[in-house]
Amino acid sequence: MKKLFSLFLLVLSALIFVGCSSDSSSDGEGDGANDAGEDNKKVEIFSWWTGAGEEDGLLALIDLFKEKHPEVEVDNAAISGGAGTNAKAVLATRMQGDDPPSTFQVHGGDELNEGWVAADKMQPLNDFFEEQGWMDKFPQDLIDMVSKDGNIYSVPVNIHRGNVMFYNMDIFEEHGIEIPTTFDEFFAAADKLQEAGVTPLALGDKEAWTATQLFENILLGVLEPEDYTALFNGEIPFDDEGVVEAAEIFKKTLDYVNEDHASRNWQDASQLVGNGEAAMINMGDWAKGYFSNDLNLETNEDFGYFPNPETVGEFVIITDTFGLPKGIDNEEETKEFLAVLGSVEGQDVFNPLKGSIPARLDADPSKYDQYGKDTMEDFSEAKLVPTLAHGSAAPEGFLTKVNQAVNIFVTQRDVDTFIDTLKKAASDL
Numbered sequence: 107m108k109k110l111f112s113l114f115l116l117v118l119s120a121l122i123f124v125g126c127s128s129d130s131s132s133d134g135e136g137d138g139a140n141d142a143g144e145d146n147k148k149v150e151i152f153s154w155w156t157g158a159g160e161e162d163g164l165l166a167l168i169d170l171f172k173e174k175h176p177e178v179e180v181d182n183a184a185i186s187g188g189a190g191t192n193a194k195a196v197l198a199t200r201m202q203g204d205d206p207p208s209t210f211q212v213h214g215g216d217e218l219n220e221g222w223v224a225a226d227k228m229q230p231l232n233d234f235f236e237e238q239g240w241m242d243k244f245p246q247d248l249i250d251m252v253s254k255d256g257n258i259y260s261v262p263v264n265i266h267r268g269n270v271m272f273y274n275m276d277i278f279e280e281h282g283i284e285i286p287t288t289f290d291e292f293f294a295a296a297d298k299l300q301e302a303g304v305t306p307l308a309l310g311d312k313e314a315w316t317a318t319q320l321f322e323n324i325l326l327g328v329l330e331p332e333d334y335t336a337l338f339n340g341e342i343p344f345d346d347e348g349v350v351e352a353a354e355i356f357k358k359t360l361d362y363v364n365e366d367h368a369s370r371n372w373q374d375a376s377q378l379v380g381n382g383e384a385a386m387i388n389m390g391d392w393a394k395g396y397f398s399n400d401l402n403l404e405t406n407e408d409f410g411y412f413p414n415p416e417t418v419g420e421f422v423i424i425t426d427t428f429g430l431p432k433g434i435d436n437e438e439e440t441k442e443f444l445a446v447l448g449s450v451e452g453q454d455v456f457n458p459l460k461g462s463i464p465a466r467l468d469a470d471p472s473k474y475d476q477y478g479k480d481t482m483e484d485f486s487e488a489k490l491v492p493t494l495a496h497g498s499a500a501p502e503g504f505l506t507k508v509n510q511a512v513n514i515f516v517t518q519r520d521v522d523t524f525i526d527t528l529k530k531a532a533s534d535l
């Protein structure tokens with residue numbers, strides 16, 4: 107009886123073993139190479155590009171990659187939330203737990219260099235850039251933004267502009283509004299619109315970064331690029347009179363926004379402009395992708411654009427980049443993905459949909475509409491400054507505190523408290 111029982115156990119374990127093996131081979135389905143027990147060829151791409159206005163470019167890039175590498179499985183591990191509101195927290199947990207995605211979206215500047223590179227989590231890509239023949243294909247300023255101590259750590263896929271005001275052309279025409287270039291002109295236009303019962307400026311600060319972005323563009327308008335940069339380098343204090351003036355202008359600007367701003371995200375707020383319920387919005391030019399692809403609006407017919415007041419000739423640069431974390435599986439396949447992402451072809455399928463311009467100097471301008479062409483021209487001539495709201499100008503810890511301070515300011519509108527809080531936070535810089 108005992109013998110019989112042992113035999114039963116043996117047969118059972120054999121069955122379980124067979125079951126497990128066939129399960130694991132079916133896990134690898136979609137990749138015929140696995141059947142031979144080879145490594146699973148897979149790339150996990152981590153970003154926050156989901157849904158309206160965000161994912162079209164990514165999906166086009168993934169399709170291009172799949173065309174070139176049908177043997178590699180792609181796991182699109184995007185987590186929703188504008189500016190990485192949720193994705194960055196998940197990424198931090200994974201990186202701390204030594205469970206990095208194959209590659210992830212990260213902004214050039216401090217977010218990359220003082221974040222993941224300083225934490226020793228990224229592999230240098232200098233040889234890879236040489237192999238791909240990329241050293242003279244990206245602007246040096248951009249290579250510098252993804253480099254630390256002489257090493258390059260990520261591949262830029264795009265350049266977004268942060269200091270753009272998009273406007274509803276019918277509303278401007280109906281109310282005889284000219285494009286404002288100064289703060290005075292902006293407030294004169296805003297008064298006129300408000301008197302006519304139109305919301306002058308759309309805001310959706312359910313996630314605080316949109317209000318921080320508005321404030322940073324006012325800061326740039328007041329301080330000009332040299333002092334703006336000096337502020338984040340710790341050379342100018344946050345109670346400088348320029349910062350106080352910017353806070354006052356920010357406070358006044360908030361008198362012209364939609365009442366339900368706190369319950370809207372950036373897409374919901376941009377929609378107000380698209381629908382003709384508000385006249386303008388300051389949004390990075392991912393809003394251009396949203397207007398064109400999701401709301402089917404025509405550039406320079408339905409919506410127009412101009413730089414934020416007093417920032418003509420200046421360009422707040424936001425670059426989305428992807429690198430190679432340490433300790434990943436499938437390094438070769440990940441490099442293949444980065445090679446596609448950094449190629450002319452890759453950039454030219456991604457950027458026209460995303461609303462951004464290519465990071466490469468040799469991309470094909472004919473693939474871009476008038477907004478893209480104008481932005482490429484502005485980029486080549488403008489003074490470039492890094493964004494705070496998207497993590498390039500200052501480390502993440504400081505940005506988190508600024509977002510909190512801005513969030514409170516939008517409700518309380520107390521300039522002294524705001525400046526005090528910024529000054530305290532700046533001790534982190």
Ligand code: GAL
Nearest residue numbers: 187188189190392424426496
């Ligand atoms: C930025 C990012 C853009 C866009 C935007 C809104 O941080 O660089 O590509 O995704 O957030 O979510």
